Amino acid sequence: MVEEPVGGDASTSLYQRILNDIRDRIVSGEWEPGYRIPFEHELTAEYGCSRMTVNKALSQLAKSGLIERRRRSGSFVRRPQSQAAVLEIHDIRIEVEALGLPYRYELMAQTKRRATTVDRERLGPGPSVAGQVLALQCLHYAGVRPFCVEDRLISLAAVPEAADQEFLKSAPGPWLIGQVPWSAAEHVIRAAAADGETAADLGLASGAPCLIIERRTWSAERPVTHVRFTYPANAHAVVARFTPSDS
Structure with a gap:
């Protein structure tokens, strides 16, 4: 499966788009601490991309401290400390x-x-x-x-x-x-x-x-x-x- 940039600047990858979209929703308060992020398969369907791309974006958000990934439960917005x-x-x-x-x-x-x-x-x-x-x-x-x-x-x-x-x-x-x-x-x-x-x-x-x-x-x-x-x-x-x- 070959992924093409969607909308906006052609140089913006789907990975970056997913990362930015989720980060913006957290920082704006739309997704409050404790909110469950859509599952990987849901994001895959929403963005029309591979599960690997979604996983990469979620891993980066977890590394930056914005979300918490729980085995078998999904990903959740963290309260910033x-x-x-x-x-x-x-x-x-x-x-x-x-x-x-x-x-x-x-x-x-x-x-x-x-x-x-x-x-x-x-x-x-x-x-x-x-x-x-x-x-x-x-x-x-x-x-x-x-x-x-x-x-x-x-x-x-x-x-x-x-x-x-x-x-x-x-x-x-x-x-x-x-x-x-x-x-x-x-x-x-x-x-x-x-x-x-x-x-x-x-x-x-x-x-x-x-x-x-x-x-x-x-x-x-x-x-x-x-x-x-x-x-x-x-x-x-x-x-x-x-x-x-x-x-």
Whole structure:
């Protein structure tokens, strides 16, 4: 059987067409995690090609982490799993795009207020924590699905320019990195069950397990920001690289 390119650019092989079609349906959210991909014989009939071509495309999709192939059950869309390097200050956009998914950001709430006792505890020890703060709630998307909830507190004593920022089109994290040189950071990692509000934001069932990464940063011993990222636990992994101590 000789396969000919179908439609579009004549240089595009059927293998590439099948690969692109399935990838596009997954990335767009049309085929959600857990969706069963049509069986090989069904794709063979749909594209008018050999089973070997279909198998080659599915194998490549499995290798890239988009689908999972189960013996005698078929192929299923995988939930992408991201990795965060906790020893770095990373940009969530880069984290999402590394999964091969389109990134989108949404500002849910923004409030300027005088720092409360809880705010001062969140920002941590240091001078100038008794003034005003900017509280932000943001939602980051990977494709059509919520990726993580960001709950951030910024000390306006350390970063007064933040009071004039709307943060409608871009997240506060990258803006802060470009605005204030940080000299120290602290990460805390823990697990928690999603409360009603968080579950609704992330599209989870109430009480679903979540991974929480909290970070404080300082600049010249002045607290700058405290941020809490909440991820669905089954879609995120934490990575830390370290070397032996000289001592």
